[in-house]
Amino acid sequence: MRERVNPTLIGAFVIGAVALALILVILLGGGTLFQQSRHFVVVFDQSLHGLSVGAPVAFRGVPIGQVTSINPVIDADGGKLRAVNMIVDIEINRGQIRSAKTSLVDMESYNDDELADFFDQQGVRAQLALQSLLTGQLFVNLDFFPDSPVKKVEVTTNHPQIATIETGLQRLGRTIDTLPIDQIIEKFTNVLDGLDRVINAEEIPRILAAAQGTAESSERIATGIEQQLDPIMTDLRGAAAAANQALGQARDTLDLEDGPAGELLRNLTRAAETAEGTLAEARTALAQVDHLLGDHSPERQRIQAMLGELTSAARSFRVLADYLERHPEALIQGKRR
Secondary structure, three states: OOOOOOHHHHHHHHHHHHHHHHHHHHHHOOOOOOOOEEEEEEEEOOOOOOOOOOOEEEEOOEEEEEEEEEEEEEEEEOOEEEEEEEEEEEEEEOOOOOOOOOOOOOHHHOOHHHHHHHHHHHOEEEEEEEOOOOOOOEEEEEEEOOOOOOOOOOOOOOOOEOOEOOOHHHHHHHHHHHOOHHHHHHHHHHHHHHHHHHHOOOHHHHHHHHHHHHHHHHHHHHHHHHHHHHHHHHHHHHHHHHHHHHHHHHHHHOOOOOHHHHHHHHHHHHHHHHHHHHHHHHHHHHHHHOOOOOOOOHHHHHHHHHHHHHHHHHHHHHHHHHHHHHOOOHHHHOOOO
């Protein structure tokens, strides 16, 4: 006979399986299974391609909830379509948006309607944002725009509505939609046609041939000028060398240290030095005989006259030597007038 199964063991196994399932649900749900949520509605009047149920709801990029449903609502009056609004239900985890100081505002004490009014006053707006450029997936982002108007759609919803604001990308898309694309394409086509007519005109080959002939003529002229410039440059180089040689000879001729001019200058210098020595000796002799001659004696006057002449001669030699040193060309050209 078979052994009887223990009911206690079966019960323990079932309880363990349920507990394990609950733990897995809590872990996979990120701890939000028993977390209370706030519910709001965001209404967009544009395509929501890329936004799906379960997409994140973020506050300045930080996930605080998720999209729970997306429903289009058609607004028609008298059989005419007025607008198509996309109603997006979102839930925000309670307690994730809170004040740093509870004395300022206690958001936990607000219900959903009061919190939506507080968002309107503080400039909190909802907008679509791009999750990834590769996938094109969107999410709902909340942020502060204090100076923006409160933009809401008059539509009946189950939850309070949060105002929306357009992104820069959406405004750019609206601007592109309003551009006269047909006119721009037509003008661009006309420009291309004009370029094609200019490029394929019958005059273009003649113009190119004339330009080629002009270029060849210019090249021949340049070659002829270059051939004529070679002997001219040779003559100029020879003239420059001759001028340099003449200048060197002139420098050698007027050199005050070598040649006749240098010899004459040395002789004049020796004569001036001799005159100065004679004058010094005469003054010494005059000092020795001064006590023999009176102040008004003829000998004294003659000696003084002779000393004056010697002094003038020595000064003249010194002036001549200085002048020749500054103007050595005077030995050839004479004194300037």
